[in-house]
Amino acid sequence: MPISKSSPSSGDGDQGRDNQKRRTRQALVDAAIALRDEGHNPTVAQVAERAMVSRATAYRYFPSTEALISETAADRDMTPLEQIWRPGDDPVKGIGLAANALNKLLIDDEIGLHVMVRSFMTVWLENESREALRPGRRMSYIEPIVDSLKDVLSPRARKRLKQALSIVMGTEALIAVRDISRASVAESLDAAAWAARALVRQALAEDEEARRKRNASSARSSAP
Incomplete structure (x- = not known):
């Protein structure tokens, strides 16, 4: 059965999920950078709160504060x-x-x-x-x-x-x-x-x- 124009293909769905993951990660990175620029050494929980993302989701991307800080340092520079x-x-x-x-x-x-x-x-x-x-x-x-x-x-x-x-x-x-x-x-x-x-x-x-x-x-x- 052909896919109608109004129905996204599975590839489109995969692309959409990938884009959403990138946006979520970037929101966490941006929040961490903002907190660091304000003089804080943020925890993953604090970053999740600033990014308006659940803690469980934030920990999926950054299992530790060490991982978060090391990555945001590279992203900022x-x-x-x-x-x-x-x-x-x-x-x-x-x-x-x-x-x-x-x-x-x-x-x-x-x-x-x-x-x-x-x-x-x-x-x-x-x-x-x-x-x-x-x-x-x-x-x-x-x-x-x-x-x-x-x-x-x-x-x-x-x-x-x-x-x-x-x-x-x-x-x-x-x-x-x-x-x-x-x-x-x-x-x-x-x-x-x-x-x-x-x-x-x-x-x-x-x-x-x-x-x-x-x-x-x-x-x-x-x-x-």
Whole structure:
């Protein structure tokens, strides 16, 4: 049976729930930042009250005050994307600058970085539905830059590129390159930015190759 225009698909419902979770998390983060700016060292309960969210919900996102404070510190200090890259700028260069800005912010407090990862794992393990409750800060950099290529890359290609970039930017990427490959801080930042630029270049190269093949095929089919 076809889905009527007035009936949202299950995908739309999933997207709506994801958006609501992001809004709830952001409300908690904003409340924590506001309380800290007022000179408080807030508890999760105080943040929940300021955000007008139940304590039970707040603890689903932040199982401890330590997790809350470590994450809001990074959120508050995150450089606005428009200071790094604007529509019309080179997306390859932009993604490298964005990766460097985000990763440098995180790696400047390496203990806090590991605390954040621990809190993420705790939230996931304690959440019976195993739904993602992560903030996805990196996507506020990734999505606008990749979507600036909408006239070049297909929706499917942009989605895959966003997913690939999420692997090389953020907490897990830094822990992998530092703890596993034993890279220095400078090497970690350089490797992550290089990987981000390489992914965008590869996506563009694949699109160009596919376009060349289509044009060649079209030329052959129209030849007398």
